[in-house]
Amino acid sequence: MNIAETTTSNRLHYRSVPALHDLPRPVYARVEDIAQPKATQPHSHPWVQLSYASRGVLQIRTAEGWFLAPPQWAILVPPSVEHAVFNSPGTEMRSLYIATDALSEVGDTCQVLAVSGLLREMIQHFSQLPAEYDEDGAEGRLVSVMLDLVCEAPREAFSLPWPVEPRLRDICSAILESPERPLRMEEWSARAGVSVRTLERQFLQQTGLNLRRWRLRARLLRALPLLERGDSVTDVALDCGYESTSSFIAAFRQFFGVTPGRFTPQGPKKQGRSGS
Structure with a gap:
């Protein structure tokens, strides 16, 4: 199956995917406030992606199935997994791109994670930091704790295998x-x-x-x-x-x-x- 088979609407508008060749730091935040329902074309990254929306509902579709996350949940996408991202109207996304050596053992399929209040606040705070944050200072320590929370977050069955x-x-x-x-x-x-x-x-x-x-x-x-x-x-x-x-x-x-x-x-x- 290709990802397009799970798309039921041809009226979606598509948004671009950032053309990053390397991450400036082990974790990079992408901030997007999206008023209308949109989607990305199928794509993949050489790093781990944590897609989180503090408002709105995210859907990620891969060849293996459909993964869905309302607020209080996020979707972890392993490196090199082709996926398309769909959002509901009024979505406030705070995605994290994570170097593979910074977050190991993510598996080879997407996972839906429960986002605790602490992890949510850390993601929100980190998304306001400069892309080239101080790895050796307080900002680097915040990132370490944030990644620990991602690793420990409970996995949920909010997926639909295909x-x-x-x-x-x-x-x-x-x-x-x-x-x-x-x-x-x-x-x-x-x-x-x-x-x-x-x-x-x-x-x-x-x-x-x-x-x-x-x-x-x-x-x-x-x-x-x-x-x-x-x-x-x-x-x-x-x-x-x-x-x-x-x-x-x-x-x-x-x-x-x-x-x-x-x-x-x-x-x-x-x-x-x-x-x-």
Whole structure:
């Protein structure tokens, strides 16, 4: 699969990627305030990238899947991994480019990290420092602690693995485009030309999730940008294919550990389509 296959909109505007040949210091901060939804073309870096947004929702898409981070989370991208970055409107990005010898053992696939309050403040502070900060002084010590916090940050399952088999990818694309559509295994297996049992086995082998759990995760991850932009919980539940708000809230809490109201800036005051 190429990354373009996971892009569902041709109306996106693209933003540039800085043409850096070397980092001026072991860690370099890139600050961007992006008013409109935008994306980068697929690209890679010879260093580690920590994509963090203090406001807005980030999505990073690779050949292996879709990784998503609302505020309080960040996405760690290993060196040389081709990826495209997508942002929701009003995103405030504070990305870190990190030399490979400064942050070891990052693995070979993207990871979603929980960002503590301390790490968030350190990233914000570091982003205001000059690019050629004093490595031997207080600024260098701040960087060392910040990288320690990145290494120790809990990893979260805010990702959607993408299968290799084209027929399975077609199923995933259809689910993302119409999450409200009932999941009928017999229909999907007939379209794929295999038995239901074979379909389920292949999907589990290639994604680590069965198709029902993959669809559940896809629905919940789809909800985050909608909640972050201020849509009501009721509207988001309907848009993501849930028949009731209560079932959506229960599934959301079970997966994320918090209620969807945490991600709705307007909170319960904003009215949904049904008036609740």
